[in-house]
Amino acid sequence: MENSALPPPIASQDDKTLGMVMDILCLVGFPIIGPLIIWLMKKDQSPYLDAQGRELLNFQISYFIYAMISAVLIAVLIGIASFIFTIIGLVKAADGKVYRFPLCIRML
Numbered sequence: 381m382e383n384s385a386l387p388p389p390i391a392s393q394d395d396k397t398l399g400m401v402m403d404i405l406c407l408v409g410f411p412i413i414g415p416l417i418i419w420l421m422k423k424d425q426s427p428y429l430d431a432q433g434r435e436l437l438n439f440q441i442s443y444f445i446y447a448m449i450s451a452v453l454i455a456v457l458i459g460i461a462s463f464i465f466t467i468i469g470l471v472k473a474a475d476g477k478v479y480r481f482p483l484c485i486r487m488l
Contacts, residue, residue: 389427398422399432411440 391399398418405414419433465481472479 389431391426391428395422395426395428398426398429402429402433402436406436406440412437412444415440 402415402418405411405418415433415436419429419437423430423433461483469479469481
């Protein structure tokens, strides 16, 4: 949450450029290590880069955690659904019926 009591840090043109580089590094595949290196090198020299780097790293780390949790949930939920629907298909096959699996892309 932004503290409105503090004035925003003043950024030089070099600071703005490095702030953009930190964001670009996230877009090209270095979402944590790229900004971290710049932030560690410049945080004591520029209040703007210190604030920008902290905010960007907090965002990237948070979304990495969310992605890991989501990946686990997706794997578990899809695995459970696959198992359950296969068991239902097995029971239907034993009764001589064709089971139409839900959420199935009919390619054949």
